[in-house]
Amino acid sequence: MALPPHTRSTQLDFPTAQRYKSFMPYSSSTQNLLDGLTEPQRQAVTHIDGPLLVLAGPGSGKTRVITHRAAYLAWTATQPHHILAITFTNKAANEMAQRMQQLDVGRGLTCATFHSFCARMLRIHAERANLRPNFSIFDQADQVAAMAEAVARTGLSKENFPPARILNKISAAKNEMISWQQYADDAYDWQEKRIADLYAAYETVLAEQNALDFDDLLTKTALLLGNDPELRDQLQQRYRYILVDEYQDTNHAQYLIARGLALDHENLCVTGDPDQSIYAWRGANLHNILQFEEDFPNAVVVRLEQNYRSTPQILTAADAVISHNRKRKEKKLWTANNDGPAVAVTECQDGHTEAAYIASQIRQHVDAGGTFSGIAIFYRVNWLSRNIEHALLQARIPYQVARGVAFYGRKEIKDTLAYLKLVANPADRVALTRIINVPTRGIGKTTVDRLLNFAAQTDRPILDILSNPKEIPDVSRAAKHLQSFANLMTGIAQTAETNSIQDTLEYVVRYSGLLAMWNKDTDKEALGNVHELISAATEYDQQHADGSGSLTDWLQQISLVGDVDAIDHQLGAVTLMTLHAAKGLEFDTVFIAGVEAGLLPHERSNNERADLEEERRLCFVGMTRAERSLTLTSAHWRNVHGIIRRTARSLFLTELPKDSVTWLNIGQEGKTVDHDDDGQRPASANDYLTWQKGQLVRHPTHGIGRVLWIRPASQGTYAGIHFAAEGEKTLVLEYAKLELIEPDELP
DNA sequence: GGTCCAACATTTTTT
DNA sequence: ATGTTGGACC
Numbered sequence: 001m002a003l004p005p006h007t008r009s010t011q012l013d014f015p016t017a018q019r020y021k022s023f024m025p026y027s028s029s030t031q032n033l034l035d036g037l038t039e040p041q042r043q044a045v046t047h048i049d050g051p052l053l054v055l056a057g058p059g060s061g062k063t064r065v066i067t068h069r070a071a072y073l074a075w076t077a078t079q080p081h082h083i084l085a086i087t088f089t090n091k092a093a094n095e096m097a098q099r100m101q102q103l104d105v106g107r108g109l110t111c112a113t114f115h116s117f118c119a120r121m122l123r124i125h126a127e128r129a130n131l132r133p134n135f136s137i138f139d140q141a142d143q144v145a146a147m148a149e150a151v152a153r154t155g156l157s158k159e160n161f162p163p164a165r166i167l168n169k170i171s172a173a174k175n176e177m178i179s180w181q182q183y184a185d186d187a188y189d190w191q192e193k194r195i196a197d198l199y200a201a202y203e204t205v206l207a208e209q210n211a212l213d214f215d216d217l218l219t220k221t222a223l224l225l226g227n228d229p230e231l232r233d234q235l236q237q238r239y240r241y242i243l244v245d246e247y248q249d250t251n252h253a254q255y256l257i258a259r260g261l262a263l264d265h266e267n268l269c270v271t272g273d274p275d276q277s278i279y280a281w282r283g284a285n286l287h288n289i290l291q292f293e294e295d296f297p298n299a300v301v302v303r304l305e306q307n308y309r310s311t312p313q314i315l316t317a318a319d320a321v322i323s324h325n326r327k328r329k330e331k332k333l334w335t336a337n338n339d340g341p342a343v344a345v346t347e348c349q350d351g352h353t354e355a356a357y358i359a360s361q362i363r364q365h366v367d368a369g370g371t372f373s374g375i376a377i378f379y380r381v382n383w384l385s386r387n388i389e390h391a392l393l394q395a396r397i398p399y400q401v402a403r404g405v406a407f408y409g410r411k412e413i414k415d416t417l418a419y420l421k422l423v424a425n426p427a428d429r430v431a432l433t434r435i436i437n438v439p440t441r442g443i444g445k446t447t448v449d450r451l452l453n454f455a456a457q458t459d460r461p462i463l464d465i466l467s468n469p470k471e472i473p474d475v476s477r478a479a480k481h482l483q484s485f486a487n488l489m490t491g492i493a494q495t496a497e498t499n500s501i502q503d504t505l506e507y508v509v510r511y512s513g514l515l516a517m518w519n520k521d522t523d524k525e526a527l528g529n530v531h532e533l534i535s536a537a538t539e540y541d542q543q544h545a546d547g548s549g550s551l552t553d554w555l556q557q558i559s560l561v562g563d564v565d566a567i568d569h570q571l572g573a574v575t576l577m578t579l580h581a582a583k584g585l586e587f588d589t590v591f592i593a594g595v596e597a598g599l600l601p602h603e604r605s606n607n608e609r610a611d612l613e614e615e616r617r618l619c620f621v622g623m624t625r626a627e628r629s630l631t632l633t634s635a636h637w638r639n640v641h642g643i644i645r646r647t648a649r650s651l652f653l654t655e656l657p658k659d660s661v662t663w664l665n666i667g668q669e670g671k672t673v674d675h676d677d678d679g680q681r682p683a684s685a686n687d688y689l690t691w692q693k694g695q696l697v698r699h700p701t702h703g704i705g706r707v708l709w710i711r712p713a714s715q716g717t718y719a720g721i722h723f724a725a726e727g728e729k730t731l732v733l734e735y736a737k738l739e740l741i742e743p744d745e746l747p
Numbered sequence: 748g749g750t751c752c753a754a755c756a757t758t759t760t761t762t
Numbered sequence: 763a764t765g766t767t768g769g770a771c772c
Contacts (some may be wrong), residue, residue: 089762115762135751140761214762282761381759386763405761437748444748465762478748602759618760641757642763 019492021375028569030075033068037061045069045112046268048077050294051262053289057333058318058624059586060138061232066243067096067492069102073241083106084239084261086117088246088584090565103362110239114254115214115560120219121235123552128231130225134552136211136425137559141409143167143213145430150201156194170199173600174215175251175283177222193305210427219254225260234323236264246584247272251283259295264622266296269716274329275322278580280610290329293362307333309586311340313628313660318623322672325613343623345595347655348666350644351384354635355391355667358591361631362397362574365589372398374588375662376575378622382406384593385576392574402577404566408558412518412526419508423493424461425550439517442481451482461490488512498529501537501554509534512595554626562747590626596634612651619652697721 016477034042041061044054045068066085075078080100086095094113094730100109112120119137126133138146147163174181180203206213212220227231242262246252247270250258253561262268272289279288293299300330306314315335322328348354362375375682377388385401392399418431425431429452437443455462455470466489469475469482489509495507509515510528518526540554575587579600594600601615623630638647695707705723 113762217762278760282760383758442748446748578760599759604759616759640765651748653748 007318014162015271015408026059033072033075037065038306040302040304041065041068043300043303045072046302048073049265049267051266051292051299052269052293052300054269055301055331056271056694057307057331058273058276058435059307060620060685061306061308062245062304063096063674064302066245066271067099067103070096070100070109070241070243071105073540074100074105074109078240079108080106080522081110082238082240083241083243084110084241086112086113086114088247088249088256088526089113089562090116091562091567092245092584098408113560114250114257115217116556117512118217118257119556119560120139121221121224122217123556125224125231128228129213129220129310130209131220134210134425135210135357136421136428136431136554137217138213138407138430139209139405139559141414142211142430146209146211146213146350147198147202151200152203153205154194154197154201156198166195166198168201169215170194170202171215172283173199173212175253177219177253177256183667184379189603191510205409208427209429210425211382211430215253218251218257219488220254222260224251225257230262232260232263235261240265241267242269244268245272246276248286248289249279249284249583250276250288251285252288253283255285255288265740266298268309275325275617276583276621278583278614278621279616288308303331304330304335304619308337309627310335310624311337311628312624313340313342314623314628317343317630317656318620321616321655322620323654324655325616327610327613338695340628343656343664344500344629344662344664345656346631346633346664346666346742347649348633348635349638351387351635351639352391353666354593354633355387356395357592358388358631358633359391359395360395362589363390363395365629370571372574373569373572374575375591376582376585376587376589376625377577377591377593378577378582378625379593380579380602380618381594382578388576388593398571398576399572400567400571400573400600402563402567402575402581403559404563405565407529407532407566409563410529412529416505416508416530416533417555418491419492419512420496420504422463422489423496424555426461429462432462436485436511439513441485441513442633443485447475447478447482461602495511496551500541501549501551502534502541504551505534505537521655551686552730557578579618582625585717586625589629589631589635590622592619592622593633594635594638595632595650595653597639597645599638600650600652601733616652699723 022314034045037045038061039047044052044065047069047465053063055061056065070080070083070085071076073083081302085096087092088095090113093116094115097109097111100111101107122135124132128134145334147167148158151158151161151163151166153651173191178186183199183702184193187196187515206216225235228607231594239261242258244254244258249272258268258270270289270292274289275287277284277286277289293301310318312335315333321334326716343735344355346357348357358377362372365375365575378615379388381387382403389399389401389601390583408417415435418435421431423433450472451462451465451469455465458465463486465472466482469479469486472479472482475482491511496504499507514530515527518530537554537556540557563577564585565575566575567575579592592600597603599613600619605611605615623632632653634647634650634653637644637646639645640691696704697707698704699721703723705721707721
């Protein structure tokens with residue numbers, strides 16, 4: 001079959017493009033792409049021009065559809081470099097690029113996250129966006145530092161205006177594309193007006209430092225596309241086919257970007273699942289996917305509802321939970337997969353028991369021939385990983401924690417990188433103040449203040465002033481220290497100029513005195529982490545041996561790593577991550593820990609139904625990651641902030657179906673406690689079975705009371721308790737915060 | 748200007 | 763329970 005003529009001619013416009021595979025026989029290559037696809041999948045893959053919405057339930061082969069569709073486009077309609085695929089994580093982007101190569105499509109396809117794509121665009125088109133191409137990207141901590149400065153400048157107190165909280169509000173505004181001017185116009189009371197002031201001041205602080213925060217990457221790109229039709233045309237010429245994955249989690253700015261890039265050709269394909277929307281708290285707007293058909297009236301809609309991932313048991317359980325959401329589009333998930341084991345719910349005595357139980361289950365699974373890398377443990381909050389890590393360590397089970405962001409947030413890593421960031425962007429004051437005296441080199445707070453003041457007054461680059469420190473008023477004794485710091489920075493800059501990033505990093509660590517400092521502190525952990533950083537740099541150097549890399553690019557890549565990007569499936573280790581990070585992944589065996597009231601659903605989101613529904617979706621996402629085996633665990637007692645608290649059963653556990661779920665109670669020693677056998681669901685939490693009439697208990701508000709009777713029922717364990725002040729009360733033991741009092745504890 | 752200790756928050760989820 | 767910050771003291 002002949003190729004459309006326009007695809008050939010465009011090759012001249014883009015000389016870097018790989019050879020066009022017109023010599024490949026059309027029929028065999030495209031046939032391979034369609035082999036083994038179901039009808040709806042095939043429909044999505046072969047759709048070429050015009051908007052396309054793929055509503056894809058969990059495990060419905062969405063990734064396969066996306067990659068095959070991109071390949072199909074590249075074979076039949078266009079060249080790879082006209083295709084832009086936006087994924088949710090860098091890892092997904094890399095995997096997609098890899099798969100495209102396996103499909104022999106050729107290079108040139110752009111796979112990126114929204115953030116990395118935007119950062120790239122803003123550097124290339126910096127002048128048009130009113131930026132300098134070497135801008136810094138500020139992470140959470142940098143943003144807090146910048147905001148702290150803004151607060152100080154505005155003359156407000158950090159106590160009344162905590163930087164982190166203000167940043168949340170400003171981030172929400174930016175996601176909605178609300179500028180500081182507009183925010184000021186909309187401010188309706190004193191508090192809001194001050195926040196508007198801070199927004200403005202914060203923007204100034206960032207601009208002075210040639211810095212953008214994460215949200216700026218999106219908003220500035222969206223603005224650029226909106227205000228610069230010439231550039232938008234240029235980009236639309238380049239990116240003729242656009243795919244956006246996980247569309248249910250896009251915010252308004254991301255929506256504008258996707259729409260802006262596809263404004264004229266409308267070749268926008270979005271995929272997602274409203275039931276897996278879990279990022280509303282950071283501005284994700286479910287309307288984007290729900291109203292896609294109104295946005296693009298000639299949109300084709302494809303539904304992928306057959307699940308290829310999970311057993312019927314897992315799918316039934318997950319579906320039972322999610323069907324409790326009222327605000328949702330009904331969807332029938334089904335699978336032709338073989339039966340597997342029942343979904344397990346294991347209620348444990350406490351967090352240690354829970355962790356030990358998971359470890360022992362993993363041992364058992366691997367002894368029976370399973371692999372570590374097929375296992376994942378999810379949790380709602382990061383701190384839950386502590387117990388589990390401890391238990392895995394003791395059981396000698398290899399594990400990895402998806403914590404890319406936390407790694408780059410470590411002090412020693414941030415310190416090391418700050419030297420490089422300062423070289424890449426000398427205006428980066430946050431980086432400068434971070435390391436000017438780390439390790440200590442006799443430059444104290446007063447000196448730094450004088451330096452910054454002088455720089456602000458004279459409006460000269462700080463590094464210039466540093467090289468001539470005697471010009472700074474009132475700085476005499478510290479001048480020579482400033483001078484040597486300036487020399488150090490010059491040395492690093494020169495090294496960076498001509499050497500690999502690895503070499504530059506090693507230069508920094510050695511000549512800055514950081515290495516000596518860590519050695520002195522016998523801070524083995526810091527050293528290890530920095531070695532890891534250096535290996536990351538080595539890897540980058542190797543990947544860019546052709547000279548395509550740069551310091552700015554490396555720093556950018558690091559700024560935009562996500563938690564999941566850190567995991568390596570080849571490692572042969574159990575994977576630990578938050579439920580949020582688990583999106584899009586799949587594992588043979590999944591444990592979800594801490595499935596208890598207050599944790600999942602999280603107590604901070606109990607107030608509104610919308611929040612509760614998002615928690616339920618989160619639970620749904622976690623459950624549907626499992627292919628064969630799914631275990632939900634909880635603890636009756638949970639150590640929070642060092643205080644041991646009684647927990648209640650999670651609402652979501654009560655929503656599980658009666659069939660295909662087995663319940664288990666684990667006592668302190670990890671032994672199975674007998675549980676009632678009236679069916680599939682336990683009638684009571686079994687540690688209460690040891691409670692007896694006449695025992696004394698303490699209630700947080702009612703005080704001390706005596707147990708009159710206990711009666712297990714299907715909804716929980718009921719007990720009549722006589723309190724001195726209020727007489728007899730009937731309480732549900734699972735929900736009342738009762739503590740057992742030992743007789744010898746009393747006066 | 749540097750060091751040490753006590754008070755303090757910290758824990759929702761993240762690019 | 764743990765890590766960070768700020769203030770007192772050297």
